[in-house]
Amino acid sequence: MHLLINIDVPDLPAAEALYTQAFGLSAGRRFGDGGVELLGAQAPIYLLQNAAGSIAAADMPRDYTRHWTPVHLDVVVDSLEPALDRALRAGLMQETDIRDANWGRIVRLADPWGHGWCLLQFVNRGYDEIAT
Template identity: 50%
Template sequence: MDFMVNIDVDDIARAERFYREAFGLRPGRRLGPGALEMLDGPVPLWLLQREQASSAVPGAGATRDYARHWTPVHLDFVVEDIDRALATAVAAGARLEQEVSTHAWGRLAPMADPFGHGFCLIQFLGRGYDEAATPRTPDSPKAP
């Protein structure tokens, strides 16, 4: 199984510029004027042009909003140097929403892209999440 990431934006040219400058992604395939694949990440990232206030599905009460919004799904970009990645993302148009924090597993920078989508920059330290993970025991359920 593969994963693809789709991000709705209201200006595909501006989104292409942001994701290229902030994360070094490069354009791939285009599906007409409103869909652009961005490459060089671990999975394809598709930018999909959708009008502000348009409905995601027929009959949905919520509409697209490109001001800062919250959703329980977001992207984490794992980086080697969070300070350098933060400066690059901000220069490309991202907004830092909280100061960089340090945890047992690494450093975290909560941010938003120019289209209101939240994302985080993460720099793992030491053993990454294994620094904070509970060790498996013989009674731990097996992964499917």
């Protein structure tokens, strides 16, 4: 299986700037004015420009205020504090304090378009610390 990540945004240039600055990604292919491929993660991320209010699915309009969805993206980093500082300077918003767990550390963020993100710093064996 080959995984592609697609993220709807209402402002493609602003989203490209935010994600490249926050996560060290680089722009790859462009798809006219409607999309850009971001490279540097294990799977390519495609930013797709879609206006707020346009139909997303099941006749539901897109809403870019902060929303909950069962899908979010985790970014694994070597050191949490510098990565958090870079993400905040780029425009993400911190939603929780940094939390320690036996597998590592986590902080929850949101981008300006309502999407949830987490920064993770693994310690020891990472998720293998809690895997059964």
